[in-house]
Amino acid sequence: MRKHIYLFTTIVLLLIHNLNYGQSPQDSLTTQLEQEYKQSVFAGFTVAIVNKDSILYEHAFGYADIASQKPYTTHTLQPIASVSKLFIGMSVMKAVDQHLLSLDSDINSLLPFRITNPYSPKYPIRLHHLLTHTSGIADNKEIFKKTYYVFPPEPVNNPLYAFMKANGYGSTPPSGDSALGIFLKNYLNNNGTYYQKDNFLKATPGKVFDYSNIASDLAAYIVEYKSGNSFAAYTKKYILTPLNMTQSCWSAAEADSNQLATLYTIDKMNYPKYGSICYPAGGLITSGHELSLFMKENIAGYYGNSNILTPTSFTTLMQPAFTEKNTPKYIAPDEPNIGVFYIFKKNGILGHTGSDGGVTSFFFFNPNKGFGMLFITNTEVQSVSGYNEQVLKDFEKIWRTLGQFGERLHVSQKTHVNTSVTY
Numbered sequence: 001m002r003k004h005i006y007l008f009t010t011i012v013l014l015l016i017h018n019l020n021y022g023q024s025p026q027d028s029l030t031t032q033l034e035q036e037y038k039q040s041v042f043a044g045f046t047v048a049i050v051n052k053d054s055i056l057y058e059h060a061f062g063y064a065d066i067a068s069q070k071p072y073t074t075h076t077l078q079p080i081a082s083v084s085k086l087f088i089g090m091s092v093m094k095a096v097d098q099h100l101l102s103l104d105s106d107i108n109s110l111l112p113f114r115i116t117n118p119y120s121p122k123y124p125i126r127l128h129h130l131l132t133h134t135s136g137i138a139d140n141k142e143i144f145k146k147t148y149y150v151f152p153p154e155p156v157n158n159p160l161y162a163f164m165k166a167n168g169y170g171s172t173p174p175s176g177d178s179a180l181g182i183f184l185k186n187y188l189n190n191n192g193t194y195y196q197k198d199n200f201l202k203a204t205p206g207k208v209f210d211y212s213n214i215a216s217d218l219a220a221y222i223v224e225y226k227s228g229n230s231f232a233a234y235t236k237k238y239i240l241t242p243l244n245m246t247q248s249c250w251s252a253a254e255a256d257s258n259q260l261a262t263l264y265t266i267d268k269m270n271y272p273k274y275g276s277i278c279y280p281a282g283g284l285i286t287s288g289h290e291l292s293l294f295m296k297e298n299i300a301g302y303y304g305n306s307n308i309l310t311p312t313s314f315t316t317l318m319q320p321a322f323t324e325k326n327t328p329k330y331i332a333p334d335e336p337n338i339g340v341f342y343i344f345k346k347n348g349i350l351g352h353t354g355s356d357g358g359v360t361s362f363f364f365f366n367p368n369k370g371f372g373m374l375f376i377t378n379t380e381v382q383s384v385s386g387y388n389e390q391v392l393k394d395f396e397k398i399w400r401t402l403g404q405f406g407e408r409l410h411v412s413q414k415t416h417v418n419t420s421v422t423y
Contacts, residue, residue, distance in 0.1 A: 025412065026057050029405040033398060037061040040394035043264045044072025045377035046288030047398065049406040051370055052300040055292045056409040064261040064378065066268060074289040077247060078261040078378050080361040081354025082213075083291075084284035086298075087235055088220045089341035092131065093313040094238050100226040103128040103316070103340075110222045112181075115188045119202040129205045130219040131340045132321045134328050136201045136208065137215040140187075143194045144213065145169045147183060147277040151252060155272040160265070160357075164272075171277055173253075177230035179277045180221055187214060209331040213281040216341070220280030231280050242307060243293045248286040251275055255285050261378040263358025266388050271358040282356055288376050291363065295372050299365055318342050318350060318367075355382045360391075362399065371410040373402045 023031065033047065044062030048055055064072040095101050101110055106124040108114055115125060117136045129135035148164070149171040155161045164170060186192035187199055201210055224231040232250040240248050249255050252273050263271040276283055286294075297307060301314040309317065320337040322328065327336075337344040344350045351364035351372070360381040365372030375398065381391045 025405055025408050029057060029401070030059050032401055033059065033061060036394070036398050036401060040398070041266060041388075041391055042377050042379045042394065043268060044076070044261065045375060045379075045398075046072060046074050046076065047376075047402055048074075048288055048292040048295070048374050049402060049409055050292050050295045050299065050372050050374070051410050051413065052296065052303055052305065053413065055289075055296065056371065056413065057405070058289060058292055060288060064259075066262070066264070066270075072261065072378070073287075075247070075259060075287045076261050076378075077255050077259040077285050077287050078263065078376065079252075079283060079285050079354075079356060079359050080291065080363075080376060081282045081356040081359045083352045083354040083361045083363045084280065084282050085216050085341040086294075086352055086363065087239060087284055088216055088223075088280050089131065089317055089339075090239055090308060091223045091231070091235050092127070092219055093309050093317050093340060095223050095226060096316075097310050097313050098227075101127060101222065103131070107218070107222065110226060112225060113185045113189045115218075116190070117200045117203075117205070118190070118197050119200060120204045123204050125205045127219065127222065128321070130212075130215045130222075132338050133209055133211050133215065134206050135212065135215045135218075136203045136205050136210075137188065137212050137218065138199055138201050138210060139213050140194075140196060140199050142168065143187065143196075143199070144278070146171055146194075148274055149173045149276070151273045151275065158270070158272050160269055161272045164274075173275070174277050177224075177232075180217065180224065180231065180279070183277050184214070184218055184221055188218070206326075207328055209328040213278065216281040217278040239294075239308060243290075243297055245286065245290040245293055248284060248290050250279050250283055250285065252285060259287070260285075264379050265358065266380060266391055274357065282354065288374065291374055291376065295363065295365065295374060299370070299372055302365070302367060316340060320344055355380065360395070362395075369407060369410065371406050373399070373406055375399065375402070 042062055043066055044064055046060035048058040058074045060072045060074050062072050064070045064076045105127050107127055125135050145168055148169045187194045201208055220231045223234055227234050252275055302318055304311050306314045317340045319339050322337050334346045335343050336346060342350045343352055348368055349364045349366045354361035358378060358380050360377050362375040
């Protein structure tokens, strides 16, 4: 009798335990992230955990628009800032596969106008210098901010718009596909309207690491010029469409307005809808779900199964460019190497971050563990006054939680436990 009572009690206790704690790992992760969202300053955000086979987890929290209480979803669209550079990298390697260019080419053999660093005129700038931020082309901030524009109608009552105008931001929205090339020629050619010696570093190409949006845009323009298609059209044809990234685009004017997120400062002030003539380096508009598809392709490609690039080109995409003997000056100790725009962190993960007005994004893959994670929010971590420590702490807490669950979900799938969400 005692034995039966003991077994009955054990079964009841197990049932109670399962009722309270029997959530799937995905549900447990959602519960924890929901708590972390409520304690954070983010307006809204989306996250995903991905491996080479599937999207293991994706979810969104908060609001795409606070005023209307429109929820942020995994299909909400917004810019991802400099994570866009990974699409430049993939497009360059696609052009290599098409025999349109070589990474070792002098850029003057690939362009319709000439570029020479006035401080080292005898040394050619090669394409691979643009891809590794070692070209000697510098971002002149006072000129670069002129490339930003606000979509009409003019948001006259928006205080951030007034701030942008007062601080020199503001161009005319471009018409046609030639604006990128015209700006770059005016900035980099010695007969250009915006040309200054300060647009270049006093350095030989390859010798100094200096993060450059302009150099990144130039790499995109080279793809544009050599292919005969706008960079937006080229990436749509060879990257976005093949990966089923059907809602992703390079201009808010082309995006589904019902899915677009409002972008916010840390204090929840909303930005006007803006873009940039130099759109490739930071202007891709996408969703958490569609960026997950891009991450899945990147991880699969790392293991030799790309649908976009040849195995050789994918190896180059994620291969460290620097060795101990040829490491450039001033590269950050916590990011000691770079592939084709892929940043290598000291802890072994690789990917990219993004930051712009009302935008923060993180996209990283762990090659040792076999899975990657992404985070996109319509709240800026970095403002004109610098990084906000509280926002960074909020993000770090979320990122740690993703990492803890990511390994569990990835291992579970590897052991054939059906815990993943596939698409």
